[in-house]
Amino acid sequence: MQKKNLVIVESPSKSKTIEKYLGNDYQVVSSKGHVRDLATSGKYGLGVDIEDHFKPNYITIKGKKKVIDELKKDCKNAKFVYLATDPDREGEAISWHLYDVLGLKPEQYDRIVFHEITKPAILEALKHPRKIDQDLVNSQETRRILDRIIGFRLSKFIQSKTSGSSAGRVQSVALKLIVDREREIENFQKEEYWTITASFDGFDADLFEYDHKEIEIKNEQEADHILEQLKPTFQIESIEKKKKSKKSKPPFITSTLQQDASNKLGFTAKKTMSIAQKLYEGIDLGSETVGLISYMRTDSIRLSDEFVKSAYGYIKATYGEEYIGTVKHTRKKENVQDAHEAIRPTSVNRTPESVKQYLTNDEYKLYRMIYYRALASLMKDAKTENTTVILDNENYQFKATGQTIIFDGYLHIYQDYEDTKETVLPEFDKKKEPTLESKDIVKEQHFTKPKPRYTEAKLIKEMEELGIGRPSTYATILDNIKTRGYVIMQEKKFVPTEIGIEVTDKL
Numbered sequence: 153m154q155k156k157n158l159v160i161v162e163s164p165s166k167s168k169t170i171e172k173y174l175g176n177d178y179q180v181v182s183s184k185g186h187v188r189d190l191a192t193s194g195k196y197g198l199g200v201d202i203e204d205h206f207k208p209n210y211i212t213i214k215g216k217k218k219v220i221d222e223l224k225k226d227c228k229n230a231k232f233v234y235l236a237t238d239p240d241r242e243g244e245a246i247s248w249h250l251y252d253v254l255g256l257k258p259e260q261y262d263r264i265v266f267h268e269i270t271k272p273a274i275l276e277a278l279k280h281p282r283k284i285d286q287d288l289v290n291s292q293e294t295r296r297i298l299d300r301i302i303g304f305r306l307s308k309f310i311q312s313k314t315s316g317s318s319a320g321r322v323q324s325v326a327l328k329l330i331v332d333r334e335r336e337i338e339n340f341q342k343e344e345y346w347t348i349t350a351s352f353d354g355f356d357a358d359l360f361e362y363d364h365k366e367i368e369i370k371n372e373q374e375a376d377h378i379l380e381q382l383k384p385t386f387q388i389e390s391i392e393k394k395k396k397s398k399k400s401k402p403p404f405i406t407s408t409l410q411q412d413a414s415n416k417l418g419f420t421a422k423k424t425m426s427i428a429q430k431l432y433e434g435i436d437l438g439s440e441t442v443g444l445i446s447y448m449r450t451d452s453i454r455l456s457d458e459f460v461k462s463a464y465g466y467i468k469a470t471y472g473e474e475y476i477g478t479v480k481h482t483r484k485k486e487n488v489q490d491a492h493e494a495i496r497p498t499s500v501n502r503t504p505e506s507v508k509q510y511l512t513n514d515e516y517k518l519y520r521m522i523y524y525r526a527l528a529s530l531m532k533d534a535k536t537e538n539t540t541v542i543l544d545n546e547n548y549q550f551k552a553t554g555q556t557i558i559f560d561g562y563l564h565i566y567q568d569y570e571d572t573k574e575t576v577l578p579e580f581d582k583k584k585e586p587t588l589e590s591k592d593i594v595k596e597q598h599f600t601k602p603k604p605r606y607t608e609a610k611l612i613k614e615m616e617e618l619g620i621g622r623p624s625t626y627a628t629i630l631d632n633i634k635t636r637g638y639v640i641m642q643e644k645k646f647v648p649t650e651i652g653i654e655v656t657d658k659l
């Protein structure tokens with residue numbers, strides 16, 4: 153029997169797809185994720201020897217012995233071994249554990265990485281093999297050890313002092329943000345204020361100044377006093393028209409995908425990542441099985457030159473040359489690893505409509521949003537004309553604003569996901585008609601509101617801005633604080649429970 157090259161990936165669904173691409177000389181198998189983890193023995197049950205240079209003690213994960221035995225057998229019968237786990241620190245660490253546990257020698261293996269599961273990407277990866285990157289492995293190991301030292305010690309403390317079950321390096325901070333916000337809401341003192349609005353044929357105007365200085369109306373008496381002075385006739389004081397450009401957003405990274413899927417599709421972060429994983433690992437399209445999107449754990453907005461080139465060709469052919477925009481470049485933010493591209497479709501020709509029949513409704517919704525976001529990021533700015541009209545009535549100034557889209561640009565395909573709406577004002581002519589008659593002038597009472605509770609999207613945005621945690625862990629963290637009973641969801645917003653508040657206070 154002829155020996156084959158062995159390729160080891162993380163997930164079983166991936167292995168079937170990749171085996172089809174590589175043909176008969178290759179056997180593709182999966183480790184089903186991690187095979188080893190830190191033990192829970194030793195001082196404080198850390199699985200880390202804190203007296204001896206933080207030496208980790210790894211053991212086989214429960215139920216993984218069978219997987220390892222089979223992989224050992226496959227390695228014995230293989231001509232050569234390719235470790236093809238995910239293209240991030242976690243994946244690098246899994247490759248290193250496999251190398252160690254399978255007893256591979258440097259000359260028997262190579263490490264390959266790919267950011268999308270398509271035939272060209274896999275074949276290209278085979279042309280650029282390398283060895284395991286020990287720096288990435290050390291980085292993952294350090295974080296894992298830190299998680300243990302902080303998480304285990306804190307969790308023991310929490311269990312002894314509260315009815316809570318655990319604490320962690322990142323989840324504790326996420327919980328603190330939620331508790332702090334709840335206290336802000338509880339301590340908020342609301343203040344009364346009033347607005348005055350004049351309505352005309354086809355538009356409204358709001359009072360905003362008196363004698364060209366900002367005005368605040370604190371109570372009903374003040375509002376009534378103003379209404380008594382106003383006449384039905386308004387003078388047109390000024391008409392200002394400004395042309396503005398509206399840029400498309402960069403393609404999705406992990407955190408922005410989770411935020412938009414939450415805001416626009418109502419998905420939890422956990423659901424978003426689970427669907428994205430499926431789209432990445434491969435969908436059966438009848439004639440082929442192929443990954444529809446590039447790797448979904450990333451914090452870079454970079455797009456490959458090949459994708460940009462093919463997208464430009466597609467935009468020109470489908471919408472016209474005038475819709476071609478420029479590539480979004482980013483000033484490198486702190487903390488960005490930039491190891492992968494942004495999340496994008498693997499082929500611009502696989503439009504959401506063309507693959508809809510092979511996807512579930514939720515898969516289609518997420519793929520459609522990813523597809524059009526990546527394409528829109530390479531399209532021309534939209535151009536709007538914004539009109540501001542100032543009206544005067546007894547030295548009280550009212551303002552009306554309108555917006556018309558002159559050139560739709562990227563909004564041509566991305567309008568569904570944007571709030572840009574047209575509000576068309578009538579044509580005013582100050583010379584011919586210097587005055588306007590209002591149909592009605594009304595007052596309305598309002599109260600100031602505290603900042604709202606966090607939604608998943610808002611909490612992820614806040615954590616990202618504060619540099620807390622990595623985008624790839626947000627889904628797990630939010631899920632943890634829910635399942636541990638530290639928070640409950642009300643109207644899709646986080647509300648801390650008594651235990652959650654107690655845990656935060658103790659920490």
